Amino acid sequence: MDLSRKTDYALRILAELIRDEGQTVLSVRTAAKKNDVPYSFARSIQHDLTLAGIIQSTRGAHGGMQLMIDPKVTTLLEVVEACQGPVAISNCDWNGPDGGPCLRATHCAFNPIWCGATRMLRDYLSSVTLHDVVFGTKAPSLPEGYWSSSAFETLRTPAMENLQPEV
Template sequence: MDITRRCDYACRILRAAYKSGDAYVSVSDIAEEEDIPYAFARSIQHDLVKGGLIKTVRGAHGGLVLNCDPAEVTLLEVLEAIQGPVSISLCVMDPDYCEKQPECAYNKVWQGADRLLNGYFASITLKDLFEQGGTHPAIEKAMDAGEAPSPRDGSPVRDGSSEVRASACACAARSACAQGPCR
């Protein structure tokens, strides 16, 4: 599973709409502030409207504004609105994809991973994410996990990104960082 640039930018657009409250904000202002190519931001804007997450008004005083209750909309719903179902494998989403799926142990592993990811993303609302950022309890819990189960030799398995996290912004949900967009 890969969070696409489109999804990351969609989250930034939603954050900007959240910050503006009831005031309409232009997509060009958001694109400039969030370092999103304008044409790409306009394209994403259409997906967000289609998903019912924002509404737009044309004209000199137009722009976009949230069209949802951020306390009710989860990160999972945003990801699904932009890039479809969250899954790490096609064989989990489509049982006809692989004829071995019913007896495949890997398929069960992928199903478990999907449930974990979907549960994690579903546990974070937009409001909580935008207000709490990296201090959201679900994010802190995930970050505290830090180590995967040990392999048979007993050595811990690291996620491989701890050096990157130490040198960059430490927020787990990059688009909600209180310090601005991560790069």
């Protein structure tokens, strides 16, 4: 998974809005300048964040952006996915013809690895809110025991148990 430049810039702009909690409206130009975001790109991001319901945009001399989400409950994962779509290491979970799991999922030795890595990344990004990140009140983390070998065993399907290495 690559974090797009658009998502990086959107997070910088949102961080500025979160830091300026007392200010009701922040101009796009000010947010862009403070965060080294090209103004034209910031305008495009403002439009996308408005469509996603993350901010409200007001036109005019006293216009700008205003948060529409609660940064204390909105996770980093939610914003990243609003900006660039589902977070995934691979498309093993939805590569089938009907948008379901990959047709080889039941007999592919790598499927549980890629699906587990996706779950791990999603859990990591959803473990912190925007407020946590901006103010440094909590670091992202994974639950205790996440790295145990038994966690991998639950990912294996019965069909995979029949896979034997060729000698």
